[in-house]
Amino acid sequence: MQNPGDLELTRRGVLMGSAAAVALTTGPFTEPAHAAAKRQEPILSTVSFTVNGKPRRLELDTRTTLLDALRDHLHVTGPKKGCDHGQCGACTVLVAGRRINACLTLAVMHEGDSVTTIEGLGLPDGLHPMQAAFVKHDGYQCGYCTPGQICSAVAVLDEIKAGIPSHASTDLTTPPQATAAELRERMSGNICRCGAYSNIVDAITEVAGRQA
Amino acid sequence: MKFDTPATTNPIDRLKVVGRPTSRIDGPLKTTGTAPYAYERHDVVANQAYGYAVGSTIAKGRIASMDVKAAEAAPGVLAVVTAGNAGPLAKADRNIATLLGGPQIEHYHQAIALVVAESFEQARAAAALIRVDYTRADGAFDLERAREGVTGPSKDDPDSTLGDFAGAFAAAPIQLDATYRTPDQSHAMMEPHATIAAWRGDQLTVWTSNQMIDWATTDLAKTLGIPKEKVHVVSPFVGGGFGGKLFLRADTLLAALGARATGRPVKVALPRPLIMNNTTHRPATIQRIRIGATPDGRITAIGHESWSGNLPDGKPENAVDQTRLLYAAPNRLTGTRLAVLDLPEGNAMRAPGEAPGLMALEIAMDEMAEKLGLDPVEFRIRNDTQVDPEKPDRPFSQRQLVECLRLGAERFGWSRRSAQPARNRDGRWLVGTGVAAAFRNNLLTPSAARVRLDKHGMVAVETDMTDIGTGSYTILAQTAAEMMGVGLDKVVVRLGDSKFPVSAGSGGQWGANNSTAGVYAACVKLREAVAQKLGFNSADAVFSDGVVRSGNRSAPLAQAAGDPGLAAEDAIEYGDLGKRYQQSTFGAHFVEVGVDAATAEIRVRRMLAVCAAGRILNPLSARSQVIGAMTMGVGAALMEELAVDTRAGFFVNHDLAGYEVPVHADIPHQEVIFLDETDPISSPMKAKGVGELGLCGVGAAIANAIHNATGARVRDYPITLDKLLDRMPEVG
């Protein structure tokens, strides 16, 4: 969680900025173009967080999502943009160990956070066990959903370990297990159009077994 | 290398590397997020600006006026590109509608502008300031309605006929005459269409996501009116295509125009909500199937007509193709009926033709088996043919459909199925099983490659082939390793670059067989060069373990390369074996579903595919191709449908929330069996494709399983619970 006081931008400023934008895009067009343009001048804000353990400080247009901050500003391109609307899971990263869709959250909301992307789990010369299991089970094809799948998979096993129930859990009193049904339910926010699901579940199951 | 006689024994047959389950060589890159896709190429060119595409909000008509002043004046904006200021643009032959519309609008979300700005946020915000006034024209958007006006074939696609279909059908003791519907579908690949474009003088480079490099190069040059040599296309990683990235699309053209207008490199990704109407889709079909048979289950007449729509100059969805080849019958009629529709461009999506065609035909076969009181596996076996039914002197090069059906039935436990529907109950679930045949042709197309050998014994493969998730990197490396007698660790593969020799590209499940055969051809040449360099007789030289042996002499492979290295380039080219033999791939899909007795919710519980598709080059990635296709088949059967607004003329559910594709929870464990097969008629690799075969028939197998579970026959895809609810059996 960030401390709101750390933001250089006030809440009032954000509201004013967005109100102006709404008026412009929906209202009748009466002002000269240059005046309208002035109102759209981006509001910048600085934000600091760590990415894969490295401290990062950015000055950003406040409209920048965490995903675009990573991909376009920090050149951390492991997280993918499949939809930009929270519909596909390709952008999944871990913030303080919990998975989120990086396209659905603004970068400036992450002051002080620690962000882990797929690159932070492992790189080609030192794969994370989940990455190695995906390679072994061929849990991918085109590879575009894969960083999101793997980040989600790592978080899912932590969620199960922490006893967090899901729709597939049979009851709320016994701790959930990493069964295929639990994994499929919990992974369902990560679309794989190549259809590697059956292999992905095999990969996660293998890692879950090793951890147990 | 001309391939005009069936393959005999060659170095691939050693199967030291080829044919073994092999982890993808690009796996470590893909699983760590370090494989570079088009939009994220910060490494290739500095100072990239951002382009945001704007789509038309009418389906047909004209732009009466367009006010871009506010957008141009918005902060950070560098240029607004429209048809009005882009300069003359041609339309490439492979595009049906123009990629940059205006003033004429041909379909909804046709691109009409690109806003280029310093940042993505600025470009997107400025795009919302563009004001467009349209003059709408009436369009045709409803296939059901348009169908009434189309009764015969178009002149480009005449019917195929054999014998007397009408007479034989009328005389048949057992008849089926049924109509099936498949909806418009979207490829919905996970990586949006994306391109970075940069000009250096009159030389254009695009880093893009495209299945067919040479088509993209040719068509981009043609559209811009510049020589092809001035266009460089790079696409080493493609985040899925399924046919949606076969062609030059708006992202690439707009990026090139934006870069030309601003003098900066420009990157453009189509926003997800724009993709489904802006790009191509699989057209909806209405298919009438008539089958006549004798009481003992011999088909005497088979007829298949398919209606689909497309923009003027578009092609029909060829949903009847498989019906010409799949089952024996002396009297036949197949044909397509094409209506003009003003919906977005219809074009190839994974297994075009066969995927929707088999969704219909293989329900019809199930219905016919039921009428005959025959087991559906047995009915199909009884009507097998080993020759092209229209030209009986043309045998299939290999056809193991019967073997696929028999083995599948045995492994799946088919004999335990109740032929009577709605008899199998498992708690709240009504359980049923279904079968369908899989069929897809094997297409031969030339494919070239270059192979280099360096003084360290490293082999480098270069071809413009693409890997769209299919595993091309790995099978091409396996091919080169086998041919040159080295391990996979001694091979590097470079793909997706128009500077490399032109390959078959990725599409129509033709990629694997043709592109590996191209590498085979180049390796044969390189082996000759090596042998010559070493003074060996190339005919008896044996390449293995990094050593070349001839008689009692031997030398390290690397030695032949020496300091300058050796390189060879060649292509596979085909003679008339594709004409003399019908080359196809076969399979059988078996599915078990559960249908909730109260709510009619449908769950797929088990899936098995048995495939006969020539030599399987990499069983690990080939299996992935098949399970991925089976997954897409579940989508087609149960959920995928672009809903058409027949008044405004567009696909309503145009994003990944509205257009539902299968997710983890929809897919059970999937089984795949490959028959041990080689097809020496197809290529020196003796391989064929599987990537589309795996989709063909899946939808019908699911539909048939639902019928077996509930007794309800749904002929209108996708089979959603609302189509079942009022036809469910009484809950006991």
Ligand code: FES
């Ligand atoms: S890109 Fe974030 S969910 Fe699709």
Ligand code: FES
């Ligand atoms: S690997 Fe292509 S979308 Fe999952």
